[in-house]
Amino acid sequence: MATGIVIAQTTVDGERRAGELARGAVEGRLAACAHVDGPLTAVYRWQGSVETATEWRVSFKTTRDRLPALGAWIEREHSYEVPEWIVVAVEGGSDAYLAWVAEESSPA
Template sequence: MTEPQHLVVTTTHDDEDAARALAATLVSERLAACAQVHAVRSVYWWDGEVQDTAEWRVDLKTRASLAEQLADRIVELHPYDTPEVIAVPITAGASGYLAWLSAETAAR
């Protein structure tokens, strides 16, 4: 199996405006070609107990070669002590879209 050329990198934020600002910054810095911001409900273990909070998920489309830079930048900009940063490979997609994704992040 070949290594993926593209990824969806996900993080979450507790504030919609801040999530949108984070997405805009990462896209303007060309670390991601685009981002979607979704309202989600997160249930997780933190500080010794189960948390149940409203959050905003940010899905960022990028080239696999930018994953480490993107993750580092998310951690740098994010107010959480331990922000979620996970990457999922894009194993297939419309060739035109994937070419656009590569072109829009090529400045990095």
């Protein structure tokens, strides 16, 4: 059962910045809500070296229709050269919750 709702995720290097991205996306109606998780330990390869960093993950709940605008906003607002941007389709859930996400992600 396709819903048109997605969860889009990014990571940042500070809790304050994660909160700013979460709040900005919700205030701009790009997402109905956002969750900030962390701190997380990230281990990754970057420019030929294996790096370890502390990051916070921001998970945005939005609609597939709003995803391009949210992605463009994150690209402008994010401080990383290559920010994580992963989108997962929501295949089901509470009808009331999914309707709320759709309503709150719609432009005013």
